Amino acid sequence: MLFFLILVQVGYYLYQSHNFNQTYPLLLDAAAQVKIDSLKNAMVKSDTLRVYPFNPNFITDFKGYTLGMSVDEIDRLHKFRASDKFVNSVEDFQEVTDISDSLLKIISPYFKFPEWTQNEKYSSANKKVVNQVGRKSKSIVLKDLNTASAEELKKINGIGEKLSERIIKFRNRLGGFLVDEQLYEVYYLDKEVAERVLKEYTVLSKPKIAKINVNTATVEELSKLIYIQKQVAVGIVNYRNLNGSINSLNELLIVKDFPVDKIDRIALYLSL
Secondary structure, eight states: OHHHHHHHHHHHHHHHHHHHHOOOOOOOOHHHHHHHHHHHHHHHHHHSOOOOOBOGGGOOHHHHHHHTOOHHHHHHHHHHHTTTOOOOSHHHHHHHHOOOHHHHHHHGGGBOOOGGGGOHHHHHHHHHHHHHHHTTOSSOOOEETTTOOHHHHTTSTTOOHHHHHHHHHHHHHHTSOSSGGGGGGSTTOOHHHHHHHHTTEEOOSOOOOOOEETTTOOHHHHHTSTTOOHHHHHHHHHHHHHHSOOOOGGGGGGSTTOOGGGHHHHTTTEEO
16 A cells, blocks of 8 residues: 555656646737737826926926936026026027027927017017117116106106006005016006016116015915915915925915916015
8 A cells, every 4th residue: 555655646746747847838819918018008108207387497406307407507597597587488598508409399398488578579679678788878878667757657658647657556566676577567558568668767776675485474474475366375375384395486386376477576576
């Protein structure tokens, strides 16, 4: 009996060894392969970085890195913005950052500049004034927009008593114009009339603005800023409370009803 059991064990071992070493052809299921390929493509697309329209004036270090910009290119942009200047076109952005044509071609379709910068009449008028100032033209001496009286403004064609008072009132609410382009935001002031004003006036004396710290300001303090309505101020404070702090002004774009087209203006009055 013992000898018989040993024979059975040896036979079983030899049978298993034979089956283990035997190879079977791999059968490819074409339908299954198509499904696998489609799943792979879906995963690749889901892992791809999605870029949404943004104002290139507020590119952070992290944003710049994800877009493929070099450290030097990002630093050039930040240095330019530190002087309270803005890039208002794709050409301006390349001139400031010295970014390559190939990378610019990829990211520039996502640039979103404020509407007033895309106005051809404004652009041509603005360039004309800049050129005149640069040449130190003796025929045109620009006067200070922050000291102009209502009577002086009424001398410009298209500005009557109501519009002149409205300009002064808006200027007072701001605490003074920081940049010429804020004139375009005066209620009911036609762009062509604003351009006539800027042919004679410009911001020569900038007011000293006490910037509002967006990480400590109350709803009431934020609401005092002419560009931020109370419900937006509430949204900013709620967002800050949920996330601990605001590390970049770009985060404000996430807040519901935030005036995205005014971010470059609002940034002049806020700090982190």
